[in-house]
Amino acid sequence: MSVSDMFSYIQGFLSADQDVREDIRKVVQVLEQTAREILTVLQSVHQPSGFKDIPDKCTKARELFGTVQMHIADLKTKFPADQYYRFHEHWRFVLQRLTFLAAFAVYLESEALVTREEVAQILDIEVVRDKGFHLDVEDYLAGVLIMASELSRLAVNSVTAGDYNRPLRISNFINELDSGFRLLNLKNDPLRKRYDGLKYDVKKIEEVVYDLSIRGLAKEAKSEQ
Amino acid sequence: MNKRGGEGHPQKNGNVAQQCETSANLSSPVIAAFKVFQMELDTKHDKYERLVKLSRDVTIESKRTIFLLHRVTSVPDAEPILNEADGKLCGVREKIGQIAEELRGEDIYQFHRAFTAGIQEYVEAASFQHYIRHRSLISLEEINASLVFMKGDEGSADTLSSEPRVTTFQVMPADYLLGVADLTGELMRLCISSVGNGDIDTPFQLSQFLRQIHDGFSYIGNTGPYEVSKKLHTLRQSLGKVEDACYTLRVRGSEIPKHMLADVFSSRNAHMDSEEAVV
Numbered sequence: 001m002s003v004s005d006m007f008s009y010i011q012g013f014l015s016a017d018q019d020v021r022e023d024i025r026k027v028v029q030v031l032e033q034t035a036r037e038i039l040t041v042l043q044s045v046h047q048p049s050g051f052k053d054i055p056d057k058c059t060k061a062r063e064l065f066g067t068v069q070m071h072i073a074d075l076k077t078k079f080p081a082d083q084y085y086r087f088h089e090h091w092r093f094v095l096q097r098l099t100f101l102a103a104f105a106v107y108l109e110s111e112a113l114v115t116r117e118e119v120a121q122i123l124d125i126e127v128v129r130d131k132g133f134h135l136d137v138e139d140y141l142a143g144v145l146i147m148a149s150e151l152s153r154l155a156v157n158s159v160t161a162g163d164y165n166r167p168l169r170i171s172n173f174i175n176e177l178d179s180g181f182r183l184l185n186l187k188n189d190p191l192r193k194r195y196d197g198l199k200y201d202v203k204k205i206e207e208v209v210y211d212l213s214i215r216g217l218a219k220e221a222k223s224e225q
Numbered sequence: 226m227n228k229r230g231g232e233g234h235p236q237k238n239g240n241v242a243q244q245c246e247t248s249a250n251l252s253s254p255v256i257a258a259f260k261v262f263q264m265e266l267d268t269k270h271d272k273y274e275r276l277v278k279l280s281r282d283v284t285i286e287s288k289r290t291i292f293l294l295h296r297v298t299s300v301p302d303a304e305p306i307l308n309e310a311d312g313k314l315c316g317v318r319e320k321i322g323q324i325a326e327e328l329r330g331e332d333i334y335q336f337h338r339a340f341t342a343g344i345q346e347y348v349e350a351a352s353f354q355h356y357i358r359h360r361s362l363i364s365l366e367e368i369n370a371s372l373v374f375m376k377g378d379e380g381s382a383d384t385l386s387s388e389p390r391v392t393t394f395q396v397m398p399a400d401y402l403l404g405v406a407d408l409t410g411e412l413m414r415l416c417i418s419s420v421g422n423g424d425i426d427t428p429f430q431l432s433q434f435l436r437q438i439h440d441g442f443s444y445i446g447n448t449g450p451y452e453v454s455k456k457l458h459t460l461r462q463s464l465g466k467v468e469d470a471c472y473t474l475r476v477r478g479s480e481i482p483k484h485m486l487a488d489v490f491s492s493r494n495a496h497m498d499s500e501e502a503v504v
Contacts, residue, residue: 003362003434007441010365013398014448085334113255129332137265180259187270 020079024090027075034071035097038064042104048161054108061105068098069124076133092139098123099143104150111169116140138191145194148174152201155208164217167208178202272327273339279324280343286317287350291411294353298419310354317347322374325394341400348396348404353411360430365401399450406456409438413463420470428474432467439464
């Protein structure tokens with residue numbers, strides 16, 4: 001094989017690779033658009049009026065997740081199933097956002113931490129790598145961490161809206177999450193960086209709880225129940 | 226009254242939080258889930274570290290092989306050195322076999338970053354040896370063909386696993402490309418040192434070969450991974466040095482008697498080396 005033959009052979013590989021990436025990018029763009037729509041729907045819970053119809057918003061978000069499933073099904077057809085990590089970077093960001101949105105919706109519905117299986121089910125993907133397009137554990141954890149900062153915001157806004165009970169529940173939830181993350185031995189990677197932000201969310205929520213308790217508002221809320 | 230009640234609260238809250246944590250540590254679903262994540266992440270990180278270590282071993286041994294191969298110019302008969310290099314490369318392949326074994330059943334792209342440096346170095350060493358022996362570029366298939374490993378076919382042949390397991394390692398085109406780009410630097414050194422030894426044919430062959438590789442890289446251009454464009458710059462420099470050497474050989478060769486040419490060249494090389502050190 002001559003040198004120039006060899007190079008055109010490699011060139012064939014590279015341009016095929018580029019085509020695949022181009023296709024993936026297109027689908028991921030659409031996915032990002034849908035993710036933004038879901039975020040807009042869920043974000044309205046921060047409005048004082050939004051607290052009343054949380055279930056309604058969750059239903060709407062669930063409907064939009066149907067569209068997400070469709071796009072992900074499309075994405076799956078764009079590359080060979082066993083080369084997930086080759087193109088992982090392209091959808092990593094959007095998958096983390098979607099995990100966050102799913103986790104947030106589930107939290108608003110049931111005040112529980114979404115499991116990885118549930119997220120996989122909402123997005124219609126797999127948990128285990130062998131079975132195809134799956135949710136990487138690091139992406140799941142990153143999504144959960146995004147939700148933590150959203151919850152610290154929600155704690156503040158729920159006080160503004162007059163719901164003094166919610167911050168206490170959020171505080172318990174975040175504390176549990178924090179002790180969960182403390183079990184992990186994280187390397188010095190993006191996930192670790194994001195985890196380092198969790199303590200500020202914890203702190204913020206504790207301050208809210210403190211403010212409520214020092215004014216006896218938390219007690220009031222409790223006796224109301 | 227109200228104030229006093231409020232003062233008591235933070236402490237109480239702290240207690241509540243503590244209680245929550247202890248009860249959480251026991252058997253909450255969240256903690257149980259995170260224990261699973263801990264195991265999964267640790268397993269992955271361990272594997273990654275093992276691969277990094279193997280890759281470093283591959284790098285070191287490959288570099289040594291390359292150093293050994295540079296000695297070819299200073300001895301009359303290259304064959305013993307090539308055979309010794311063969312032995313060394315065999316050892317390297319064994320390590321790559323271990324990498325392949327680690328990657329069995331995994332997505333190799335997930336761990337690609339851990340071993341890419343070692344593989345590139347191996348491609349460099351293997352292609353360098355191939356060039357010295359055959360004066361041609363080793364192909365991707367030839368490299369992949371040498372990375373087929375049989376496992377468990379010796380002692381255990383008579384017991385349960387009568388069929389030997391075959392593990393293959395596929396070098397990715399991008400790694401091959403980067404390895405070949407490194408090869409050109411070695412070829413430049415080979416060219417300069419062979420002139421130093423009074424070998425007048427090798428530089429011309431090498432400049433021919435380097436030009437072909439350079440054309441190949443120009444053909445690929447920026448479709449390749451972005452490291453390629455960085456290496457392309459170094460490749461141009463190497464090519465420039467080799468072409469300069471050939472130029473001098475041609476010009477001076479017509480006026481200086483052959484036996485003095487070596488002296489002319491070794492002084493010129495010293496000059497080039499010092500230039501390189503400054504940059």
